[in-house]
Amino acid sequence: DVKVTQSSRYLVKRTGEKVFLECVQDMDHENMFWYRQDPGLGLRLIYFSYDVKMKEKGDIPEGYSVSREKKERFSLILESASTNQTSMYLCASSPPVVGNTEAFFGQGTRLTVV
Amino acid sequence: AQKVTQAQTEISVVEKEDVTLDCVYETRDTTYYLFWYKQPPSGELVFLIRRNSFDEQNEISGRYSWNFQKSTSSFNFTITASQVVDSAVYFCALTLYSSASKIIFGSGTRLSIRP
Numbered sequence: 479d480v481k482v483t484q485s486s487r488y489l490v491k492r493t494g495e496k497v498f499l500e501c502v503q504d505m506d507h508e509n510m511f512w513y514r515q516d517p518g519l520g521l522r523l524i525y526f527s528y529d530v531k532m533k534e535k536g537d538i539p540e541g542y543s544v545s546r547e548k549k550e551r552f553s554l555i556l557e558s559a560s561t562n563q564t565s566m567y568l569c570a571s572s573p574p575v576v577g578n579t580e581a582f583f584g585q586g587t588r589l590t591v592v
Numbered sequence: 593a594q595k596v597t598q599a600q601t602e603i604s605v606v607e608k609e610d611v612t613l614d615c616v617y618e619t620r621d622t623t624y625y626l627f628w629y630k631q632p633p634s635g636e637l638v639f640l641i642r643r644n645s646f647d648e649q650n651e652i653s654g655r656y657s658w659n660f661q662k663s664t665s666s667f668n669f670t671i672t673a674s675q676v677v678d679s680a681v682y683f684c685a686l687t688l689y690s691s692a693s694k695i696i697f698g699s700g701t702r703l704s705i706r707p
Contacts, residue, residue: 509693511695520598520683522697523695526693526694536694572693581695583629583638584636
């Protein structure tokens, strides 16, 4: 059974903290993604990575960075958490050409910044 | 610019009713892919269907059916004889062949099935 696993379901952090969200996939996929989900806005792409140490900005990268040191792991970093980063964060992975197959999603991390 | 619009924010129906979720997309590309995903309360998006732009055949899978019409840029999803387990948020999504790593999602439709 294919799996994308996010390290936490729920997180509560304080304003100004550095926050790490971890995602691991076991499908040997080249592509990995971080999305943010907010009511009425759907899923918005923060960053994606198409290979180890390779990354590209998505639509809303401000305030975030990413790290991909190993193929199976993709980390999202909030350098200095702010209350407007309170949201649901979803990680996904896919083979190289997304259109030919679907993306696989983790269960999400609901982050609250207080 | 590419865009996916799901105009229905929330739908509530009584169990066993049929319900259609609308999806309208915008793109100038000729090669693209359309998807539907289901997000149950557990949070994980579950893939339902994929269609490429050259395949306008409608699809039926059990109680689910999809109607793809390029003439109206629509990819609608119908659930027949709805059940409480169908309650979820449903997302329509678009991927272009020219930028295959980027998935453009609609804002989602929250479907509630009342017993």
